[in-house]
Amino acid sequence: MIQYSLKCADGHSFDSWFQSAAAFDKLAAAGMVSCAVCGGSRVEKAIMAPRVRPGRTAVSAVGEPEPQAAAPAVPAPVPVPAAVAAGRREPGMLSRPSGEVEKAISELRRKVEENxxxxxxxxxxxxxxxxxxxxxxxxxxxxxxxxxxxxxxxxxxxxxxxxxxxxxxxx
Structure with missing residues (x-):
């Protein structure tokens, strides 16, 4: 599983999980990836900070271990919901609405789907x-x-x- 930060053509940012990089590419090419906020289908990967950890012991050019610098704080991996791991999507699985407009749209969606x-x-x-x-x-x-x-x-x-x-x- 891989998590991507995504951005739609209207500038909405959200995160989503995919089985692999190839799976994202295939779904995006088929127009099956849409914005979690507006539903737009023009979605692309946004710039993301890589999650890279330094090796256990960094070795200098002379072969002596270098002193370990304090490792930057790396966010703990987010647990993958069971539905994502099973390939299912459930309402609200993407990032939660953050702004007032996004919250209002989310509430409207809930009411429309219920009624x-x-x-x-x-x-x-x-x-x-x-x-x-x-x-x-x-x-x-x-x-x-x-x-x-x-x-x-x-x-x-x-x-x-x-x-x-x-x-x-x-x-």
């Missing part, structure tokens, strides 16, 4: 059917292409974009 039905890619069809009275009215959330969302708005269907991606699509 509405996720319909995925069927969102446009479901919203239109409810608007036309062909399906029972209920709170739904899902995914739509921008052009399809515009058509819904032009047709008078009340929709709004959410500032996050569905949990099923995140990292």
């Amino acid at each position: 509405s039905e996720y319909v995925g890619g069927r969102f446009v069809q479901e919203a239109r059917a409810m608007h036309l009275g062909e399906a029972p009215e209920r709170a739904i959330h899902g995914e739509a292409k921008l052009e399809d969302a515009r058509e819904l708005i032009e047709d008078g269907v009340p929709v709004m974009p959410l500032p996050f991606r569905p949990g099923r699509k995140s990292n």
Whole structure:
């Protein structure tokens, strides 16, 4: 397992665990790594400080042991949650929201997911059917292409974009 500091195109920083460097590269290339804050898919590795420990005894060029300098404080490794080790993602596994805006978005996400039905890619069809009275009215959330969302708005269907991606699509 490897932990990367990541940053999205909008400047949000967060951490995430991956099985290996190759696994990160493969997931990122497939567009399956998204920002924990805004859901954006343009995510890249951020600059990180390496966690390097000096050898037990550093040897000088003449072969005599050098006096050990005080080793810099290295943060203890963060225990890997069982879900991560098993390859599953659970809500809130990435770094916790730090700013007021991030906390508000996190709370909004929690409320939306608790109080509405996720319909995925069927969102446009479901919203239109409810608007036309062909399906029972209920709170739904899902995914739509921008052009399809515009058509819904032009047709008078009340929709709004959410500032996050569905949990099923995140990292």
